[in-house]
Amino acid sequence: MSQTVDRALSILPLLAEGPANLEQVATRLGVHKSTALRLLRTLHEHGMVYRQQDQRYRLGARLFALAQEAVENLDVREIAHPHLVGLNEKCGHTVHLAVYEENEVLYIDKVESRYPVRMYSRIGKPVAITVAAVAKLLLADLPEPERRTVVERLDYPLYTSRSTSGPAAFLTELATVREQGWASDLGGHEESINCIGAPIRGADGRVIAACSVSAPNVVVTSEELLTLLPLVRHTADAISREYSGKHH
């Protein structure tokens, strides 16, 4: 592993917390000012950091552009999008598409609810991995040894009284999800928000993504939301079929 690159990349999350000047960056990296300066210059030339008027550094524009292109290159996303829009048109609620990657589950697409009360989330944002329906679907399909290590390494924040309590509970929940082929999150993240999801599979049957429908209690009860399950699964299956077709 390259020390120089390692140091340079460590600057980015540091700046994500907020703007910082040269000295702050140097101390937090544990290197000499001049070293930090040269790293920042290189990052700057690549547009990864930006220097504002007060000389402090911030994360730069290229970062957005890259994240942008990255998300647009995901072909599941491209195939899934029209289906998600269709799902939203039928039920009116917020629709999400998510993938698993390196111990994180993140939203890669979203269609906004047509109801006035909406849920906060944003493309690119990691989801609450221990409670979200999409996270359960994606983790449930990991090969056994990996699933166990991931699950044990997670934190289990108690967002609400119905949040997953710990590794053991999560593993049984994942088993259920794998069994039944769909997942739900009934108030585990936000007390008043329920969510149901279904897996999208590649040609080999592995789960490559998951989609879900979320709605607050004030709009539909969890029972009513569950009646949408066939629709959600149907959508996920349609995406799976199209994805598998185009990939062979």
Add this chain to the structure above:
Amino acid sequence: MSQTVDRALSILPLLAEGPANLEQVATRLGVHKSTALRLLRTLHEHGMVYRQQDQRYRLGARLFALAQEAVENLDVREIAHPHLVGLNEKCGHTVHLAVYEENEVLYIDKVESRYPVRMYSRIGKPVAITVAAVAKLLLADLPEPERRTVVERLDYPLYTSRSTSGPAAFLTELATVREQGWASDLGGHEESINCIGAPIRGADGRVIAACSVSAPNVVVTSEELLTLLPLVRHTADAISREYSGKHH
């Protein structure tokens, strides 16, 4: 400038074009396989790249997360958001917020149109800098020497027959915009989409951001859109006031 970091960062835009394997990366970088491998490993440890099942590398999740945090740390955005929502509630059209940074203008916030016909754009995406109303507003306020160099270095794609034709035309347009304190784009990017915008100023009067309202012809004519101008300017001024207030 650091060679190693430079090479490592050059990998990212390369991967943005699509997944690539080790050898492809090595050749395009002009380095030995083993060198490329070590760079990729470092990028991988930081979550900037991801290795998919077929061993090829793609851009990684951390990139999204970083871009995410970066956008959320922009305090103009935070202050502006409720105003933008209010503007959207009053007119129903797509509302954008944009900033200038290092030869690019990018959207940092967006409120979707409430009409079924929507315009394509996404937060983080660089705008069509030679035609967009927000771009005109931001460039118009650059100090004279910089404005000239930027304008002359740009490409002028002819999206439509009404696109800005070249540096000279753009400079006069910018002068007008500076003079009148607002900007429009009438079918310069997409034949059927019009757009009007107004500047958001910091305490010192410099333009720090710009907001705009966009709507397709089929929803409102350009004349009708222009009647919204006072509303847009009013919103921008309100944001300016609040921003200046909170910064002293």
Add this chain to the structure above:
DNA sequence: AATGAGTGTTGCAGTATATGCAACAGATTG
């Protein structure tokens, strides 16, 4: 105006560190 503190920048010498090589491993193909 002058002093001083604080921060960013540059040239340089030494050596840590990245590099390319070549040999190896593993997978896929004929």
Add this chain to the structure above:
DNA sequence: CAATCTGTTGCATATACTGCAACACTCATT
């Protein structure tokens, strides 16, 4: 079972990164 292709590892070399110290610049303070 060779042959080919791609990724991985250990190692010797010297390149390129580092820290230092001196310098430049801005901004307060007297």
